[in-house]
Amino acid sequence: MNRSDLKGSTVQLKGIHISSEGCELIAEVLEANGPLYKLYLSSNNPPTSLLWNRIGKALQINTVLELLSTTYNNAIDCSALGDALKINISLRSLSLRGTGISDFSCVNLSAGFAKNTGLVSLNLKEAKISTAGWHFLKEGLTRNSSIKYLNLFHCEIGCKCSPVADILKENSSIKVINLGLNMLGDEGCILIAESIKTNLSLLSLNLESNDIGASGTRALGAALLSNATLKKLGMNYNILDSQGCETLVDALYINTSVSVLELKENVSVDGTLFAKMLKNNQIITMLDLGGNEMKNTGCVLIAHALPHNQTLKSLNLEWNDIDAYGISHLAKALKSNNTLAVLNLCGNVIGSDGSKLLADALEINLSIVSLHVDSCSIPRKQSRLLSELVQQNVLLFHLSKGYLISKLLKPFLAKRSS
Numbered sequence: 001m002n003r004s005d006l007k008g009s010t011v012q013l014k015g016i017h018i019s020s021e022g023c024e025l026i027a028e029v030l031e032a033n034g035p036l037y038k039l040y041l042s043s044n045n046p047p048t049s050l051l052w053n054r055i056g057k058a059l060q061i062n063t064v065l066e067l068l069s070t071t072y073n074n075a076i077d078c079s080a081l082g083d084a085l086k087i088n089i090s091l092r093s094l095s096l097r098g099t100g101i102s103d104f105s106c107v108n109l110s111a112g113f114a115k116n117t118g119l120v121s122l123n124l125k126e127a128k129i130s131t132a133g134w135h136f137l138k139e140g141l142t143r144n145s146s147i148k149y150l151n152l153f154h155c156e157i158g159c160k161c162s163p164v165a166d167i168l169k170e171n172s173s174i175k176v177i178n179l180g181l182n183m184l185g186d187e188g189c190i191l192i193a194e195s196i197k198t199n200l201s202l203l204s205l206n207l208e209s210n211d212i213g214a215s216g217t218r219a220l221g222a223a224l225l226s227n228a229t230l231k232k233l234g235m236n237y238n239i240l241d242s243q244g245c246e247t248l249v250d251a252l253y254i255n256t257s258v259s260v261l262e263l264k265e266n267v268s269v270d271g272t273l274f275a276k277m278l279k280n281n282q283i284i285t286m287l288d289l290g291g292n293e294m295k296n297t298g299c300v301l302i303a304h305a306l307p308h309n310q311t312l313k314s315l316n317l318e319w320n321d322i323d324a325y326g327i328s329h330l331a332k333a334l335k336s337n338n339t340l341a342v343l344n345l346c347g348n349v350i351g352s353d354g355s356k357l358l359a360d361a362l363e364i365n366l367s368i369v370s371l372h373v374d375s376c377s378i379p380r381k382q383s384r385l386l387s388e389l390v391q392q393n394v395l396l397f398h399l400s401k402g403y404l405i406s407k408l409l410k411p412f413l414a415k416r417s418s
Helices: 020-031 048-059 079-085 103-115 131-143 162-170 185-196 214-226 242-254 271-280 295-308 324-334 351-362 380-401 403-417
Strands: 010-014 038-042 067-071 093-095 121-123 149-151 176-178 204-206 232-234 260-262 286-288 314-316 342-344 370-372
Touching: 020 048, 048 079, 079 103, 103 131, 131 162, 162 185, 185 214, 214 242, 242 271, 271 295, 295 324, 324 351, 351 380, 370 380
Parallel strands: 010 038, 038 067, 067 093, 093 121, 121 149, 149 176, 176 204, 204 232, 232 260, 260 286, 286 314, 314 342, 342 370
Antiparallel strands: none
16 A cells, blocks of 8 residues: 555545555554545455554544445554544444454543544444443443444344443434444333433434334334434334234324334234224325335235325335235225326236326326336336326426426526626
């Protein structure tokens, strides 16, 4: 690596061995406050203590770097980085994805987070942190007032996730948190649910792939009765049963904030419950029920609810064993629904008959601007027709918003002004 590799506003050093001289070059560029705004270090396996000591000290001087990302590097010493975070206010995004972080480093990072006022996004996805390390990090993250986006996906936090729950209880700045694939189970979900009862800032909570069942979902339902700020709840790839779904749906009759609900590939999602919800809930704008074996029965129930719903804009029913019979009811519903814009039917057995019914519906429906029908056994000619009908709706949408008119007039207006 040489100085020419560090030119420009964005520098990516992927899979490059960084020597001690290279560490010094990186630090010198940072200390010079040149036009380097984004620095990516990926799979480098450098002499970590030297590199991070130098980067940390350089960041105490640097006032321009906005993004620092190190991914899939070996265990790193973040002590100097923690010291830099105490005084650096330019860094907006920090990613330590897939990186091993020692307990000692967690102590120093925590102290940095507690005093930092500039960091907005913290990505610890797949980071290797011990239970003790999470307790150390909790102290700093509960006191931080600037971080809005916290990614903890696949950190192997486990069901004893009280440090993370405490962060959500006490931190009032985090807007989005990703806790997917962390083996939380019902026990961990209950702790998280308790924390969001009093949280007034969180807008998006992702709990996908956490083996959450009935008791965890009941706790979430109870939390949603008192939480009035959460807008997105991600529960894809869990093990919800009809009892858990019923609790969740009952809560959504009362809750007036959740507008995006993701329930893809759960064990048992009852179409009856969600059809009833769509008839009564006028808050939900996006509903993902893909891969839940709802079959025609569930599709028919959902279809009958759509004419009564005026808010749902996106519906995912992919891979639900729906055939032309279920599609016939859905097509009929589309003729009287003018708010649904995105419909995903991928992986269902729509066939030629089902596609004709959809085409007939799209001759009347003007709101669908995105229709997904991959792997649906639809003949190529009919697939093209569906695409053309959707594109007509897209054109009408843009015309209604004045986008195309403004685009056509722009050159003319520019000429007039000159």
